[in-house]
Amino acid sequence: MLQYIVRRILLLFVTMLLTSIIVFALTQFIPGDIARLLLGREASEQALENFRDQFGLNDPLPQQYINWLTGFVTGDWGTSFSSGNPAVRPLVLERLGNSLRLTLMTLIISIPLSIVLGIIAALRENTWVDSAISLISLSVVGLPEFVTGLVLINVFALQLGWFPATALVSSDHQLGDWLRILFLPAVTATLVLLGYVSRMTRAGVIDELKKPYVRTAVLKGLPRRQVIFKHVLRNALLPTITVIALSVGWLIGGLVVIENVFNYSGLGALLVESVKQKNIPLLQAVVMITIFFYALANLIADVLYAVLNPRIRLT
Amino acid sequence: MSAVIQANNLNVEYRLNKVWVNAINEVSLTINPLEIHGLVGESGSGKTTLALSLMRYMAGNARIASGEILLDGDDLVRKTEVEMRKIWGRHLNLVPQDPLASLNPSYTIGDQIAEITQLHEGLSRAEAWKRAVEMLASVKIADPEAVARRYPHQLSGGMQQRVTIAMALSTQPRLLVLDEPTTALDVTTQAVILDLFRELIRDNHAAAIYVSHDLGTVAQLCDHVTVLYAGEVMESAPVDDLFAQPLHPYTAGLLASLPRPTQNVETRLYAIKGVAPSLTERPKGCVFAPRCPLATQKCFDEKPALENTGTGRTVKCHYWRDIAAGKLSVQAESQETTINAAPREGYVLNARDINKRFGERSILQRITGREGDYVHAVDNISIRIRERSTLGLVGESGSGKTTLARCIVALDAADSGEIELGGIQISNKLEERTKDTLKNLPMVFQNPNDTLNPYQTVGQALERPLRTLSGEPMSREQIRQRVAELLQAVRLTPEYSNRYPSELSGGEKQRIAIARAFAADPALVVADEPTSSLDVSVQAVILNLLKDLRAEKGASYLLISHDLDVVSYLADWIAVMYLGEIVEEGDTQDVYNAPSHPYTEALISAIPVPDPSQKQGHIRLEGEIPSARHIPSGCRFHTRCPRKIGKICEEQAPPWRDAGDGHSIRCHIPIDELIALQTTQPFNNPLSAQE
Numbered sequence A: 001m002l003q004y005i006v007r008r009i010l011l012l013f014v015t016m017l018l019t020s021i022i023v024f025a026l027t028q029f030i031p032g033d034i035a036r037l038l039l040g041r042e043a044s045e046q047a048l049e050n051f052r053d054q055f056g057l058n059d060p061l062p063q064q065y066i067n068w069l070t071g072f073v074t075g076d077w078g079t080s081f082s083s084g085n086p087a088v089r090p091l092v093l094e095r096l097g098n099s100l101r102l103t104l105m106t107l108i109i110s111i112p113l114s115i116v117l118g119i120i121a122a123l124r125e126n127t128w129v130d131s132a133i134s135l136i137s138l139s140v141v142g143l144p145e146f147v148t149g150l151v152l153i154n155v156f157a158l159q160l161g162w163f164p165a166t167a168l169v170s171s172d173h174q175l176g177d178w179l180r181i182l183f184l185p186a187v188t189a190t191l192v193l194l195g196y197v198s199r200m201t202r203a204g205v206i207d208e209l210k211k212p213y214v215r216t217a218v219l220k221g222l223p224r225r226q227v228i229f230k231h232v233l234r235n236a237l238l239p240t241i242t243v244i245a246l247s248v249g250w251l252i253g254g255l256v257v258i259e260n261v262f263n264y265s266g267l268g269a270l271l272v273e274s275v276k277q278k279n280i281p282l283l284q285a286v287v288m289i290t291i292f293f294y295a296l297a298n299l300i301a302d303v304l305y306a307v308l309n310p311r312i313r314l315t
Numbered sequence B: 001m002s003a004v005i006q007a008n009n010l011n012v013e014y015r016l017n018k019v020w021v022n023a024i025n026e027v028s029l030t031i032n033p034l035e036i037h038g039l040v041g042e043s044g045s046g047k048t049t050l051a052l053s054l055m056r057y058m059a060g061n062a063r064i065a066s067g068e069i070l071l072d073g074d075d076l077v078r079k080t081e082v083e084m085r086k087i088w089g090r091h092l093n094l095v096p097q098d099p100l101a102s103l104n105p106s107y108t109i110g111d112q113i114a115e116i117t118q119l120h121e122g123l124s125r126a127e128a129w130k131r132a133v134e135m136l137a138s139v140k141i142a143d144p145e146a147v148a149r150r151y152p153h154q155l156s157g158g159m160q161q162r163v164t165i166a167m168a169l170s171t172q173p174r175l176l177v178l179d180e181p182t183t184a185l186d187v188t189t190q191a192v193i194l195d196l197f198r199e200l201i202r203d204n205h206a207a208a209i210y211v212s213h214d215l216g217t218v219a220q221l222c223d224h225v226t227v228l229y230a231g232e233v234m235e236s237a238p239v240d241d242l243f244a245q246p247l248h249p250y251t252a253g254l255l256a257s258l259p260r261p262t263q264n265v266e267t268r269l270y271a272i273k274g275v276a277p278s279l280t281e282r283p284k285g286c287v288f289a290p291r292c293p294l295a296t297q298k299c300f301d302e303k304p305a306l307e308n309t310g311t312g313r314t315v316k317c318h319y320w321r322d323i324a325a326g327k328l329s330v331q332a333e334s335q336e337t338t339i340n341a342a343p344r345e346g347y348v349l350n351a352r353d354i355n356k357r358f359g360e361r362s363i364l365q366r367i368t369g370r371e372g373d374y375v376h377a378v379d380n381i382s383i384r385i386r387e388r389s390t391l392g393l394v395g396e397s398g399s400g401k402t403t404l405a406r407c408i409v410a411l412d413a414a415d416s417g418e419i420e421l422g423g424i425q426i427s428n429k430l431e432e433r434t435k436d437t438l439k440n441l442p443m444v445f446q447n448p449n450d451t452l453n454p455y456q457t458v459g460q461a462l463e464r465p466l467r468t469l470s471g472e473p474m475s476r477e478q479i480r481q482r483v484a485e486l487l488q489a490v491r492l493t494p495e496y497s498n499r500y501p502s503e504l505s506g507g508e509k510q511r512i513a514i515a516r517a518f519a520a521d522p523a524l525v526v527a528d529e530p531t532s533s534l535d536v537s538v539q540a541v542i543l544n545l546l547k548d549l550r551a552e553k554g555a556s557y558l559l560i561s562h563d564l565d566v567v568s569y570l571a572d573w574i575a576v577m578y579l580g581e582i583v584e585e586g587d588t589q590d591v592y593n594a595p596s597h598p599y600t601e602a603l604i605s606a607i608p609v610p611d612p613s614q615k616q617g618h619i620r621l622e623g624e625i626p627s628a629r630h631i632p633s634g635c636r637f638h639t640r641c642p643r644k645i646g647k648i649c650e651e652q653a654p655p656w657r658d659a660g661d662g663h664s665i666r667c668h669i670p671i672d673e674l675i676a677l678q679t680t681q682p683f684n685n686p687l688s689a690q691e
């Protein structure tokens, strides 16, 4: 088991190394002369040259890559191309913090909700309850996030006034403030996840219910509660873990639309900005961090899966 | 003596396509304390449904329509599920068919057993765990403390089944339901488990229902037998009476369809014609009439009553008196003989020094140059098969017999060794084999579903090998003709060519698979457990067919089976495999009789004879076949051999000894001594399980 975890961690490093190569290579394909693009048409040859020197754009590519990577690993994530050349790291870390908060909030709302719905649907398989749950969760998945987001804003922020319409982050937020501003974006993200996670849970529970060990449990004379909670769920929720882990990656780096709708400064919004500005150091850092957390979530899911599953833990 | 469980006029229905159809029809039976009651029938007979209904456990789409089930006089039918929970696990316990799937993969064995006594006897966790360990010891598990801490997947099949038995017995139930508990096990393990049942049921003063399709185990285990067909009782009798003189044509047919080593090899097996009716189209008169050789018009019009014959047995047939008096018999037909063409002189197959290893070396092992975790599935084996003869390959699962067969048809490429077909050397690799070789060397698999494409009609399935493998191009008409001939050869009508596999029964599918193997006039047909997924009545049809085709078409077979009786019916020559090696080979009769290799002796001894008057042999093998990863030194069989003679068996590989007529045995015990041992002192080995 320990060997398995060590192997998985090594794999994480390899993944990140490959990712770094790909990210670096792709950013080389941004069309046009970056210096010219950023400094404008009027910039003098000298100014362009200075800019290239300053950001090491004149070095050979492998050299640039190694400089960038060593910098990245040692904590020097470079300076942003944008005005004032602020350091990339604090900016990205701040946004990451915001994204993690939103992710956490979303998970707190969505996991219990979708699992409970999935279980109810499975236990009432092919009844109206099941159909209703399926219908609702699938139809909200179908709706684009900006639609659900705007509807939520309209109802809960503009009409009822329970939550702020925009999720503006400020440094002196207390926990209560955070909960208030995160609630609507998190609900919007939950609506997207709900369908997947509850369907997965439902399928898992239905699969397990058919297995002979459930009959064994019933014929032991166990109360139904115990058959479901102790015997069935223990096995049925294993695949759900993987789905949730995959969604964590999306929550951290992929909430572009939701962050936009709510004006929330997360990593997704930052990614878009950096692309728009052709701000390469920033873009690289955001992508690396997003992918790192994505891979990390996967690793945790795999390890958790193995720990909870004796068939993998003990072979 | 008051009955433990008594069912009166029980009717069980299933909901199929929105209508309720009858699955168990007016069944009454009584099980007394200490009795092991066999429920026998083929697939679809409703035997498992009945057994579970007696526990009042219903599948989601089933219900008890009428009748009563009295457990010590208390009617279970009227109980709610909540009330049943006090009875399940306490008075009524199940030993399931598939032990691995029936145990929760995520909890330890100890936890799963302890759960029952915690629930029903209010024991604390620690007390319940202690009891679980005691129960494991009582089913003769060698290291119960350690096993209790393991998870189901870490145990072998035999051990898993012991665990479910321990579980079922931990509350001293009134009735155990044993649902085909040994079907998934090797015959050697099965013999040990059956011994265990006998002993435990006696010691626990329980009663049991033993559900099985296997008449051999029923004869050996049960006190009373009820034969079911289409959800109705056909006959119910004390075991000795039933096997000595079946009074119902169906029972008689089942018994006559079993291949037995003692029978004249030229006798055709009796085959019950047709297939069992589906639940929705129950015949109006006698349910068995469409398949009964004795049926008259009366049988089709009038349902026979279940009559008491006066000797503790009941039977449902209009003509049981005539059958009892010997005036009528279903056997007449079975006296027919097959054309038993003698083998020819030449060899169709000559395989020399075949080796096959699986697994690979990990990176670490490769760097350090160490040997990997190889599984040496086939270790330097040579076999020869005469033209128009059958070589039977027997051994437990894990012996390597299937791998050897797959190497011969090149589904697995042998690592080394030479294969000659009809005197010509052929490649070990599938992609290097010529069309001609492929056509001459087809394989028939255990499960015909794996080989038939569900989207192809039977005709299409048979045309393909005709087109691609036969040398000359054929016209449409010729192909149609050949397909019809092939169907005829496997005793099916030409109309079958338009059907899809889903419209066929298991036996019909296997006949199509055989027809396809014979499409291009093969030299050697490799058949891997061709009948083990089929009911006995269908098995008889297939075995007769294989025998006829051998005579008609002059083909040879390599027949692989765990069932020695099946092998002995068809094979002229038998090779016994153990852990990748052949330990004995010879003429079928020679292998069956002394001298035998101690392993063969144990295999034969473990066969449950379908005759209660003839008790099973006494030799029981300890534990199960070791993993091919860790092959024992010296004689590979020494870890389990009941006749082991000492250190020499552990240290030196035994020599081949010649018992005459090509019969050879690989053992340190000389032939004369083997004969002396095996004829004078049948070994009595206490059963145990050290794994």
Ligand code: SF4
Residues within 6 Å of the ligand: B248, B249, B250, B286, B287, B288, B289, B290, B292, B293, B294, B295, B296, B299, B304, B316, B317, B318, B319
């Ligand atoms: S009643 Fe007729 S059809 Fe039925 S088993 Fe007896 S003889 Fe055969």
Ligand code: SF4
Residues within 6 Å of the ligand: B597, B598, B599, B635, B636, B637, B638, B641, B642, B643, B644, B645, B649, B654, B666, B667, B668, B669
């Ligand atoms: S060599 Fe020894 S261990 Fe092997 S079969 Fe013979 S007696 Fe048994």
